[in-house]
Amino acid sequence: MTVTIAALQMCSGTDPVRNVETMRRLVREAAAKGAIYVQTPEMTGALQRDRAGLRAILRSEDDDLVVAAAAELAAELGIHVHVGSTAIALADGKVANRGFLFGPDGAKICSYDKIHMFDVDLDNGESWRESAVYSPGAVARMADLPFAKLGFAICYDVRFPELFKTQAQAGAEIISVPAAFTRQTGEAHWEILLRARAIENGVYIIAAAQAGVHEDGRETFGHSMIVDPWGRVLASAGGTGEAVILAEVDIAAVKAAHDKIPNLRNGRAFTLDVSGAPAKGGVAA
Numbered sequence: 001m002t003v004t005i006a007a008l009q010m011c012s013g014t015d016p017v018r019n020v021e022t023m024r025r026l027v028r029e030a031a032a033k034g035a036i037y038v039q040t041p042e043m044t045g046a047l048q049r050d051r052a053g054l055r056a057i058l059r060s061e062d063d064d065l066v067v068a069a070a071a072e073l074a075a076e077l078g079i080h081v082h083v084g085s086t087a088i089a090l091a092d093g094k095v096a097n098r099g100f101l102f103g104p105d106g107a108k109i110c111s112y113d114k115i116h117m118f119d120v121d122l123d124n125g126e127s128w129r130e131s132a133v134y135s136p137g138a139v140a141r142m143a144d145l146p147f148a149k150l151g152f153a154i155c156y157d158v159r160f161p162e163l164f165k166t167q168a169q170a171g172a173e174i175i176s177v178p179a180a181f182t183r184q185t186g187e188a189h190w191e192i193l194l195r196a197r198a199i200e201n202g203v204y205i206i207a208a209a210q211a212g213v214h215e216d217g218r219e220t221f222g223h224s225m226i227v228d229p230w231g232r233v234l235a236s237a238g239g240t241g242e243a244v245i246l247a248e249v250d251i252a253a254v255k256a257a258h259d260k261i262p263n264l265r266n267g268r269a270f271t272l273d274v275s276g277a278p279a280k281g282g283v284a285a
Contacts, residue, residue: 045086075106084178113137168201186221202257
């Protein structure tokens, strides 16, 4: 089955109202161009590094502006709308980095909480501790849609290939990677990681990204991308500014890739032996 899918590139600021307006405009543009599935970036609702500022705009899932707008758009346009993620207030006082998928009737199909927290110190002095604010997810997620089986990941998750392999072995044909990659890490690794995850698992990768300099001072890499199961880049955006990228996705290409390189079937269990380790109570000869 061949369908048209879209990834949106945004430069979300600190005001959810303005970001929702941008999301509405770009989703409608993608639908007008024939997309039946539209993905937004990580933290669509707001990029806000200041913790007090973030907490001031946080809402629960039932009261969130992005969630409500995405459900309305899906029903209005008769398409699948995938909010890559937005910050959601949890009952325990922490925050979820949560993605949402809505069907053409506007009903929520599922949600996914980002599993791996971006706790890093970069060469340029940037330091990030997502775990200080966000509560990590513990459940991988896959949705069985009319046109494909869709797996979920968010941003830093892309560096953990076991998440992708687990979903591919369970039948995923498309895996989503909405992101807000930093410029430094994006320049080094973004395209390589996305293409590697597509090749390793013989799946389509759809990655809607944040791009440019944001109101909270951070700079994100952009280059939203759609990659096919053979690792070919079907569509990509630039490093700054808004964009709507589209690609024709032929799900038969997933089986074709698996037939050519059946690594998911050929994997073998093994043990690891570490030779040369010092014996207890002595030293290695």
